[in-house]
Amino acid sequence: MPDMVIDHCGVIHVVWSYRIEDWWWKIMYTSSEDDGSTWSEPLDLLQNTDLWMSQPHIESDSNNHLYVTYDYATGTPDKMVYMVVYNGFKWCNPILVSEGMPGSDYNKVLVDHKDRVFVFWGYQETNIKYRIFQNNTFGEIMEPYYNSLGDYYYLYYAAIDTNNKIHWIGYTTEDMPSGTFAHAYFILEPDLDEWSVPQNISIVKAEIGNDIDLSINSCPEVVIREDTAHWPTPNDDITFLLENDGTNWNPPVTISNVTGSQKYQQIAVDQNFDVHVVEQQETVEGYGLVHYKKWNEKWVGQFIDSNYIVRFQKLFFNNNKLYLVYSKTWEVEKEFLADLFFTKYDIVTNIKEETRQTTELKIYPNPGSDNIYIEFENDKQQQIDLSIFDMNGKHLITLISETRPQGMYRQLWNGKDKNGKHVSAGQYLVRLKLGRNTTTGLVEIIK
Secondary structure (H helix, E strand, C coil), rough: CCCCCCCCCHHHHHHHHEEECEEEEEEEEEECCCCCCCCCCEEEEECCCCCCCEEEEECCCCCCCCEEEEEECCCCCCCEEEEEECCCCEEEECCCCCCCCCCEEEEEEECCCCCCCEEEECCCCCEEEEEEEEEECCCEEEEECCCCCCCEEEEEEEEECCCCEEEEEEEECCCCCCCEEEEEEEEEEECCCCCCEEEEEECCEEEEEEEEEHHHHHCEEEEEEEEEEEEECCCEEEEEEECCCCCCCCCCCEEEEECCCCCEEEEEEECCCEEEEEEECCCCEEEEEEEEECCCCCEEEEEEECCEEEEEEEEECCCCCCEEEEEEEECCCCCEEEEEEEEEEHHHHHHCCCCCCCCCCEEEECCEECCCEEEEEECCEEECCCEEEEECCCEEEEEEEECCCCCEEEECCCCCCCCCCCCCCCEEEEEEEECCCCEEEEEEECC
């Protein structure tokens, strides 16, 4: 579960948890001074010899001092939240944050424009606590809505605007059936120590997966994952974008609506105020990372990595570039091995390459019976993958999987699966991948 920050000198800092044994995990740190080309030797921050340390998070202040928070003794009743600080010369000894509160975990850390360090954590799975670290000293332990809310709530990700207000996306049980929760929006004005009333911004039942960033005039841009089990379509979930105009939330916009699971949504707004969303998406092979951006009024998805299980990504925008760190897992002799990967996306360089029209799928006859034609244009020599899935995400047949030259293509699907059996009447997904770009169409089979 890596986290990343870029300091004011452009140095990239990454922390992650490293498994030694099932209940023994270390917190590791590395940095890059050349924009990710080379990395420092990984440093064991805590010299932990026998406990499970998890959920590392990192932030930096205007002096490039680093603050790393983590959960101590995960999986035990004694779990607590600690912090270590790098003052520009050395790392300090661990500082206990959640004093007198065994059972504390799921920490968050952020630094405001006044270099105040806020550390948030969950306590006994019901309450949120936080402390402010200033002048090398922690203040009192506080609770955002002490005895003022009857519903449960949880703070997840934050963004700080130019007026030093902290905008949060999280969850609440307000106005939700028992056992369910909704995505919620919160604001903290730290100078006044005032919290806004949480706003339920869900469309339907929420699933774990949301993030927040700020656009022009410090308006929040929020990406959320919603459960669609009770929708007319049988998809597992949908990723939505919600934008606030400074007063109200605009109607939700669907970013991705593919069959299968979508998780760990991350959002970043670039210097042109264009929105970028990266999410984990289920594939035939496992899980991949997909980057979504709006081109020519359409949301276009591009696979970043799709080899086996790719997850726990951290997306960061800085100096006209998107930075991404993530883990990727392989199964080797019934053991799972994972590595960390880093990649970046230059907004200026890529904008010319991607302003071309997105691929259009022509499917006819639609509805049809057993001879369905799929037409598309390939604009250069590249790998082409064309497959059919049912609406539950099950792969039925691959029609094309090879490198082909530029040109127009028409592919016949005879309405059969890979075993030669005719599919039943109903709707099916046609998924086309041209290189790293993905387009999905819908076809209805009638009998």
